[in-house]
Amino acid sequence: MIKRIALSTAAVSALVAGPALATDITLGVLNDQSGIYADLSGQGSVVAAQMAVADFDAAGKGINVEIISADHQNKPDIASNIARQWYDQDGVDAILDVPTSSTALAVADVTAEFGKVFINSGAATSDLTRANCQPTTIHWTYDTAALANGTGKAVTESGGDTWFFLTADYAFGHALERDTTAVVEANGGEVLGSVAHPFPGTDFSSFLLQAQASGAKVIGLANAGADTVNSIKQAAEFGIVQGGQKLAGLLLFINNVHSLGAETAQGLQMTTAFYWDKNDDTRAFSERFKAEMGSPPSMVQAGVYAGTLHYLKAVEAVGSDDATAIVASMKEMKTDDPLFGEGYIRKDGRVIHDMYLMEVKSPEESTGEWDLLKEVATISGEDAFLPMEDGGCAFALAD
Amino acid sequence: MSTNENTNTATPAMNRSVGMPGHMKIIFVVLLAVLIALPFMVYPVFAMKVMCFALFACAFNLLLGFGGLLSFGHAAYFGMASYVCAHAAKVWGLTPELAILAGTVTAALLGLLIGSLAIRRQGIYFAMVTLAFAQMVYFFALQAEFTGGEDGIQTVPRNDLLGLFPMGDDIVFYFFVLFVTFGGILFIYRITHSPFGQVLKAIRENEPRAISLGYHVNRYKLTVFVLSATFAGLAGATKSQVFHLASLTDVHWSMSGEVVLMTLLGGMGTVLGPIVGAVIVVTMQNYLAYLGAWVTVIQGCIFVIGVLMFREGIIGVLSKIFKKPL
Numbered sequence: 001m002i003k004r005i006a007l008s009t010a011a012v013s014a015l016v017a018g019p020a021l022a023t024d025i026t027l028g029v030l031n032d033q034s035g036i037y038a039d040l041s042g043q044g045s046v047v048a049a050q051m052a053v054a055d056f057d058a059a060g061k062g063i064n065v066e067i068i069s070a071d072h073q074n075k076p077d078i079a080s081n082i083a084r085q086w087y088d089q090d091g092v093d094a095i096l097d098v099p100t101s102s103t104a105l106a107v108a109d110v111t112a113e114f115g116k117v118f119i120n121s122g123a124a125t126s127d128l129t130r131a132n133c134q135p136t137t138i139h140w141t142y143d144t145a146a147l148a149n150g151t152g153k154a155v156t157e158s159g160g161d162t163w164f165f166l167t168a169d170y171a172f173g174h175a176l177e178r179d180t181t182a183v184v185e186a187n188g189g190e191v192l193g194s195v196a197h198p199f200p201g202t203d204f205s206s207f208l209l210q211a212q213a214s215g216a217k218v219i220g221l222a223n224a225g226a227d228t229v230n231s232i233k234q235a236a237e238f239g240i241v242q243g244g245q246k247l248a249g250l251l252l253f254i255n256n257v258h259s260l261g262a263e264t265a266q267g268l269q270m271t272t273a274f275y276w277d278k279n280d281d282t283r284a285f286s287e288r289f290k291a292e293m294g295s296p297p298s299m300v301q302a303g304v305y306a307g308t309l310h311y312l313k314a315v316e317a318v319g320s321d322d323a324t325a326i327v328a329s330m331k332e333m334k335t336d337d338p339l340f341g342e343g344y345i346r347k348d349g350r351v352i353h354d355m356y357l358m359e360v361k362s363p364e365e366s367t368g369e370w371d372l373l374k375e376v377a378t379i380s381g382e383d384a385f386l387p388m389e390d391g392g393c394a395f396a397l398a399d
Numbered sequence: 400m401s402t403n404e405n406t407n408t409a410t411p412a413m414n415r416s417v418g419m420p421g422h423m424k425i426i427f428v429v430l431l432a433v434l435i436a437l438p439f440m441v442y443p444v445f446a447m448k449v450m451c452f453a454l455f456a457c458a459f460n461l462l463l464g465f466g467g468l469l470s471f472g473h474a475a476y477f478g479m480a481s482y483v484c485a486h487a488a489k490v491w492g493l494t495p496e497l498a499i500l501a502g503t504v505t506a507a508l509l510g511l512l513i514g515s516l517a518i519r520r521q522g523i524y525f526a527m528v529t530l531a532f533a534q535m536v537y538f539f540a541l542q543a544e545f546t547g548g549e550d551g552i553q554t555v556p557r558n559d560l561l562g563l564f565p566m567g568d569d570i571v572f573y574f575f576v577l578f579v580t581f582g583g584i585l586f587i588y589r590i591t592h593s594p595f596g597q598v599l600k601a602i603r604e605n606e607p608r609a610i611s612l613g614y615h616v617n618r619y620k621l622t623v624f625v626l627s628a629t630f631a632g633l634a635g636a637t638k639s640q641v642f643h644l645a646s647l648t649d650v651h652w653s654m655s656g657e658v659v660l661m662t663l664l665g666g667m668g669t670v671l672g673p674i675v676g677a678v679i680v681v682t683m684q685n686y687l688a689y690l691g692a693w694v695t696v697i698q699g700c701i702f703v704i705g706v707l708m709f710r711e712g713i714i715g716v717l718s719k720i721f722k723k724p725l
Contacts, residue, residue: 034693071690076551076646077448077638081685085442105553106644125550132553170541171548199541 022062028092033071037099039255040298041122045097048301052308079103087114101125121303129350133393137349141303145386150271152183154357154377164216165194168223176222192216204231224251236264266362274299281338306337348396352381443569450580451638456661456673458630464668466623467603471526472533476506478650480632481639485552499636506632514624551646666712
C-alpha cells in the first residue's frame with residue numbers, strides 16, 4: 001500500500017556534522033494515483049513534495065524527511081483507513097494533498113483525532129475551513145468560495161453581467177451554483193436561469209441548447225472533471241463561444257484545458273491559484289518539475305510544494321515534531337515561496353494568497369503545447385476567499 | 400447451482416442431529432480464537448473492515464447460495480443502513496447498539512419493500528429488478544439532504560455502548576464488532592441449517608416441486624430476501640461506526656458487484672466461503688492499493704480464473720477434497 005522513498009541520503013552526515021539534534025519527519029502524500037485526479041495530483045504531488053524537501057535542504061538543517069505515498073482511490077473510507085494507519089503505525093507527522101472533498105473531510109477528522117497536521121491542496125470544499133474546520137487543518141491552494149468569487153466577480157465586472165448555469169445535479173454542483181449566484185448578484189449581474197444535468201453526465205446537448213437559448217452572456221459550468229470537459233467539448237460543437245456567449249468553468253485545471261486543446265477550449269474563463277508561466281520563479285520551478293513529470297505542475301501540485309516548504313520552515317523554527325507547535329508556527333509565519341508569493345494562514349487554517357482569472361488562448365495565440373492561458377485579472381486573497389467571520393469555523397471565532 | 404454436492408451430503412447429517420456437526424464446531428472455535436487474537440497482530444480497523452465485509456458476504460450468500468436468488472443490489476441495504484446508522488449516531492446521538500439497530504431495521508424494511516416486488520420475477524429479471532432498485536437508492540443517497548451527497552456523513556461519533564462503556568479505543572470497539580459480526584454469521588448458519596433453510600434449498604433445486612408439495616414459495620423467498628437484506632444492513636451499519644463515516648461508496652453498484660465476487664470466489668452455498676472471499680478481496684484492496692486501477696484488473700483476472708478453474712470457489716474445492724460440507 002505504501003511506497004517508501006528514502007530522501008535523506010545526507011542524513012547521517014548531517015547528524016554527525018550538525019550542531020542540533022536531528023528531527024525525524026515523515027510526510028504522507030495521500031491522493032488519487034490512478035483515477036480521474038491522478039493527472040492533477042497523483043505522482044506529481046509526490047515529486048512536488050520531494051522537490052520542496054530538496055529545495056529546503058532539510059537534511060542540511062538537521063531534519064530527516066521521509067516521504068511515503070498512497071492511493072485513496074477517491075473513496076473516503078479508504079482514505080480514512082490509510083490516514084489512521086499512517087498516524088497510528090507508520091509514524092506519519094503530516095498528510096499532504098488529498099483531492100476530492102469527501103476524502104479530505106475524512107482525513108481532516110482523523111488528523112484532528114490524532115493531533116497531527118493536514119495540509120490540503122487538492123480538495124475544493126470550503127467546509128474544510130468553515131463548518132468542518134479543525135485546528136490541525138491547513139487548506140492551501142483553493143476552495144469553492146474562491147472559485148465562485150474569482151470567476152463570478154471578475155467575469156461579471158468585465159461585462160459578463162447575465163449568467164446561465166449548467167449545474168451537476170449533486171451537492172457540489174449546487175453549492176458552486178449557489179455561491180457563484182450570490183457573487184454575480186452582489187456585483188450587479190443577473191442570473192437568467194439554470195439547468196441541472198445528471199451526474200455523471202455524457203450527453204449535454206439539450207442542456208447546452210437551453211443555455212444557448214437563454215441569451216445569457218456567460219454560461220457558468222458548475223460541474224467538475226469529466227462533466228466539465230464533456231460539456232465544453234459539446235459546447236464547441238454547438239459553436240456557443242463563436243456565437244458570442246462566454247463559457248466560465250467554475251472548477252477547471254490546466255490539465256483539463258490541455259486535454260481539451262486550445263481549439264476547443266478557447267475563450268473559456270477560469271480561476272486558478274497558480275499558472276506555470278506566471279513569472280521567472282514559476283517558470284524555473286516548472287521546468288524542473290516538467291523534467292521529472294513531463295508536464296508543468298497543476299495548481300494542486302504547486303500547492304503541495306508550497307505547503308511542504310512552509311511546513312518545513314515551521315519544523316525548523318520549532319525544532320521538534322510537535323504538531324500543535326508546528327501549526328501555531330505555520331499560522332504565525334507569513335507564507336512566502338516562489339510559486340504563490342507572499343501570503344498568510346488565517347486562524348481557521350485558510351491560506352490567503354492571490355488568485356488569477358485566466359482565459360484560454362486561441363490556437364493562434366498559443367505558442368507551445370502548454371502555453372494555454374492568459375491572465376485576465378488578479379484577485380487579491382482578501383477578495384477571493386470568504387472572510388473568516390462569515391465562515392462559521394467555531395474554534396477560530398471562539399477566541 | 401454448483402454446490403449440489405455439498406448440500407446433498409449435508410442434508411442427511413443435518414436431519415440426524417439438530418446441532419452443528421463436529422468439524423464445524425471445531426472450525427468456529429478456531430475461527431473465534433483467531434479473531435480474538437487478530438487485533439493484536441494486524442491493524443484493528445482493517446480487521447474490523449474484513450469482519451464487516453465477511454458478514455455482508457455471508458448475508459448475500461444466504462440469498463444466493465441457499466435461496467438461489469442472485470441479487471445485484473445488495474449495496475442498497477448495506478449503504479442505506481450505514482447512512483441511517485451514521486445519522487442516528489451523529490444527529491440523534493444514539494448509542495452504537497441503537498444506531499446499528501436503526502440501520503438494520505431500515506435495511507430490513509427496504510428489503511421487504513424491494514423484495515416483495517423483486518421475487519415476482521426469476522433469474523436475470525430478478526437480478527435486474529434488484530439492480531434497478533439499488534440504483535434508485537443510490538440516487539436517493541446522492542440527492543437526499545441527510546446523506547450529505549457526495550461528501551457523505553463525516554465525523555460520525557462512536558458514543559458509549561449502552562451509554563456506559565466508552566468505545567473510542569479501536570481494540571475495545573473491535574470486540575464489540577467481533578460480537579456483532581460473529582453473532583450474525585452464527586445466526587446465518589443457524590438459519591441455513593434449520594427446517595426453513597431446508598425448504599429454501601428445496602425451492603432452489605426445484606421450485607415447481609416445492610410448490611406441488613404445498614409450500615408457499617413466495618413467502619419463503621421473501622423471508623430469505625428480507626433476512627439477507629437485514630444482515631447486509633447490520634454489516635453496513637457496523638461499518639459506518641468502524642470508519643466514523645458513511646459514504647456513496649457503500650451504496651454504489653460496484654459494492655453490489657464486490658459482494659458477488661467475494662461470495663463466488665470463496666464458495667457460493669458454503670458456510671465459510673463468503674468469509675474467505677471477503678478476507679481475500681478486502682486484503683487485496685488494502686495491501687495492493689498502491690497499484691491503483693490495477694487492483695480492479697487483478698480482481699477481474701482472479702474472478703475469471705475462479706469461474707474457469709474452480710467454479711465451486713475456494714471453500715467449495717476444499718469441501719470436495721475433505722468430503723465434508725464447510
